[in-house]
Amino acid sequence: MPGYHLVGSCNGLHCGVSEIPEGYRVCFWNKATRVISRESPTLSFSPGIGRRTMFGFGYDPSSDKYKVVAIALTMLSLDVSQKTEMKVYSAGDSSWRNLKGFPVLWTLPKVGGVYLSGTLNWVVIKGKETIHSEIVIISVDLEKEACRSLFLPDDFCFVDTNQF
Numbered sequence: 157m158p159g160y161h162l163v164g165s166c167n168g169l170h171c172g173v174s175e176i177p178e179g180y181r182v183c184f185w186n187k188a189t190r191v192i193s194r195e196s197p198t199l200s201f202s203p204g205i206g207r208r209t210m211f212g213f214g215y216d217p218s219s220d221k222y223k224v225v226a227i228a229l230t231m232l233s234l235d236v237s238q239k240t241e242m243k244v245y246s247a248g249d250s251s252w253r254n255l256k257g258f259p260v261l262w263t264l265p266k267v268g269g270v271y272l273s274g275t276l277n278w279v280v281i282k283g284k285e286t287i288h289s290e291i292v293i294i295s296v297d298l299e300k301e302a303c304r305s306l307f308l309p310d311d312f313c314f315v316d317t318n319q320f
Contacts, residue, residue, distance in 0.1 A: 163224065163268055164213030171213035171224055182208070182224050184247055196224075199252050201241050204230035212269020212276035216298035220285050221246045225255070225269060225276050244301055255301055274298050277306075 160172030160183055162212045168188060174181045184193040201207065207228035212225045231238055242255040269276035275295050282290045282305075293306040 163211040166215045166271055169222055173211055196245050199226055200228050201228040201240055204232045204297050206231040210268055214271035214276050214298055217274060218299040225296050
């Protein structure tokens with residue numbers, strides 16, 4: 157789909173995101189049947205001087221709906237004040253919904269959320285990125301539309317594969 161970048165694929169359905177001046181739009185398509193959905197309503201976040209946005213795509217078997225989760229970390233001012241927002245859109249809905257309970261983060265991953273058994277998951281750095289930063293998994297339950305932090309074992313060793 158021209159103008160869209162792939163966010164994810166689940167059960168043969170693909171999800172793409174297009175950045176527009178007002179924010180973002182999402183579209184779904186099935187390559188096998190060549191069926192393309194209508195664009196989602198526009199997704200927008202709080203205004204700021206800079207923003208990092210990540211997306212995840214998965215399936216909620218309890219509602220039989222495909223959902224997109226968007227996370228935005230917005231820099232509000234030069235004094236490093238930031239705001240984290242998380243929103244969800246279900247295929248066929250008329251609007252994006254705000255999700256509460258998402259922790260304040262300083263560093264978002266470079267990759268989208270990973271879908272696993274009705275959840276979308278991101279490995280993130282909690283707090284400012286330093287040698288003592290805590291690495292956690294943020295997991296969004298697509299049925300409950302709730303988020304929680306999963307802590308890694310104390311002896312977990314993180315290796316940045318981009319260095320090799």
